[in-house]
Amino acid sequence: MVLFFDTEFTDFLDIDLISIGLVSEDGHHTFYAERSDYRAAACSEFVRQVVVPLLGKWPDRIFTREALSRELYSWLASLHGRVLLACDSAHDRDLLLDALEGELPTNVLARPLSLANYHADPVFNAAESKYFQDNGVTRHHALHDALGLRAGWLGQRG
Known part of the structure; x- marks a missing residue:
C-alpha cells in the first residue's frame, strides 16, 4: 500500500511539527492530526x-506531541500489508519520523518514496491542482496536501 503524507511545520530554521495528514492510494485510509503544543512563537x-x-476544524484531531505519536503509530500499525510512505519533501519525512520518535511500525518500509521530482511532470501538477480546485480547498493544510499528492500520483498513472 502506498501512503501519501504531508506535514505543516513552524519554520524551516526552527522546525516543529504542527500537523500531519496521510492518505492511502485507494483513498480508504486517512489520518489527520494537529499538535496542541507546537511552538507557536517559532x-x-x-x-x-x-x-x-x-x-x-476537527477538534477531536488535536493532540499533544506524545498523544499524536501514539495515535499515528497505532494507526500505521493497524494497516494491513506492507506500507510504502510517499512525500515530496525531506522535511516531511524527517518530521514523520520525529513524530514517531524514530520508531516505525514493522509493516512500514523504512525508506519513503520521494515525490519531489514529480512536480516537474505537468500531468502530475495538473491532477494535483485539479484536486484543490474541485474540492474548494487550499494548499498548506497537511491532509489536503496529502490528498493532492495522491491525486497527482493517480493522474499520472492515467
Whole structure:
C-alpha cells in the first residue's frame, strides 16, 4: 500500500511539527492530526498567515506531541500489508519520523518514496491542482496536501 503524507511545520530554521495528514492510494485510509503544543512563537510569518488559519476544524484531531505519536503509530500499525510512505519533501519525512520518535511500525518500509521530482511532470501538477480546485480547498493544510499528492500520483498513472 502506498501512503501519501504531508506535514505543516513552524519554520524551516526552527522546525516543529504542527500537523500531519496521510492518505492511502485507494483513498480508504486517512489520518489527520494537529499538535496542541507546537511552538507557536517559532512560526514564520507565512505560517501564521496561511497555515494557522486552516487549523482547528476537527477538534477531536488535536493532540499533544506524545498523544499524536501514539495515535499515528497505532494507526500505521493497524494497516494491513506492507506500507510504502510517499512525500515530496525531506522535511516531511524527517518530521514523520520525529513524530514517531524514530520508531516505525514493522509493516512500514523504512525508506519513503520521494515525490519531489514529480512536480516537474505537468500531468502530475495538473491532477494535483485539479484536486484543490474541485474540492474548494487550499494548499498548506497537511491532509489536503496529502490528498493532492495522491491525486497527482493517480493522474499520472492515467
